Amino acid sequence: AQSVAQPEDQVNVAEGNPLTVKCTYSVSGNPYLFWYVQYPNRGLQFLLKYITGDNLVKGSYGFEAEFNKSQTSFHLKKPSALVSDSALYFCAVCPDFNKFYFGSGTKLNVKP
Amino acid sequence: DVKVTQSSRYLVKRTGEKVFLECVQDMDHENMFWYRQDPGLGLRLIYFSYDVKMKEKGDIPEGYSVSREKKERFSLILESASTNQTSMYLCASSLTGGQGNQPQHFGDGTRLSIL
Numbered sequence: 001a002q003s004v005a006q007p008e009d010q011v012n013v014a015e016g017n018p019l020t021v022k023c024t025y026s027v028s029g030n031p032y033l034f035w036y037v038q039y040p041n042r043g044l045q046f047l048l049k050y051i052t053g054d055n056l057v058k059g060s061y062g063f064e065a066e067f068n069k070s071q072t073s074f075h076l077k078k079p080s081a082l083v084s085d086s087a088l089y090f091c092a093v094c095p096d097f098n099k100f101y102f103g104s105g106t107k108l109n110v111k112p
Numbered sequence: 113d114v115k116v117t118q119s120s121r122y123l124v125k126r127t128g129e130k131v132f133l134e135c136v137q138d139m140d141h142e143n144m145f146w147y148r149q150d151p152g153l154g155l156r157l158i159y160f161s162y163d164v165k166m167k168e169k170g171d172i173p174e175g176y177s178v179s180r181e182k183k184e185r186f187s188l189i190l191e192s193a194s195t196n197q198t199s200m201y202l203c204a205s206s207l208t209g210g211q212g213n214q215p216q217h218f219g220d221g222t223r224l225s226i227l
Contacts, residue, residue: 009152032213043116043202043218044155051213090154099170100145100216104154 002027004093006103013081014111021076021106023091031095033074035065038088038105047089050074061085081110115139116219118203124225131190133222135203142208144186145216146170146178149200161186162208193226200224 003026013019025031032051036044048059055067065076074091091103119134137144143162147155147170157170159178167178175197179187186205190197200223204216 004154006154034215036218041121041220043220044204044216046215046217049213049215094213099157099160100155102147102155104152 004103019081027095031093034092118219133188137205141205145204
């Protein structure tokens, strides 16, 4: 069965510190990988995706993600967190035509 | 910029009612999706459509149906609403590209309460 795991319900980080939000997956084949962010009372916004090539992908708002095929992981990172980064983050994989599987979400809290 | 519009932000209905949730996208996307979002469960796919009048069941289609009569509009129907369908419903659309390498674009959601 296809699955996406975000092992941390919540991540707390101080403003200016680096942040990591973890994602691992178990799907067949070589899936496409995505990160989305959701602010309160809003839909999900696309941050970045990995299709192929360089394992480090850069996206919106200074976020990047590192793909590790052997560990089947796709962790979201940012070198210096901002208070405005506080939101709910979702990892998603797409193993086949247009069907996405989402993780349960990780709430990021960035404290001033 | 892609815009996906869901007709209602908040909706309150009664058990047994037939409920319609509407979604419209303005970017000529082929694919449209309906999800429900529940705390701790992430997003779960209810139905999706890759063309007008076409539909495919997602992971949790029971108790729901959909309609896509025009390319820009995708409706979710709760045939007889029940309290366990109280949730946040999210609509999304995407272009057809390769094998799913196109991101999905989401509406702001409809928070539905069934009393």
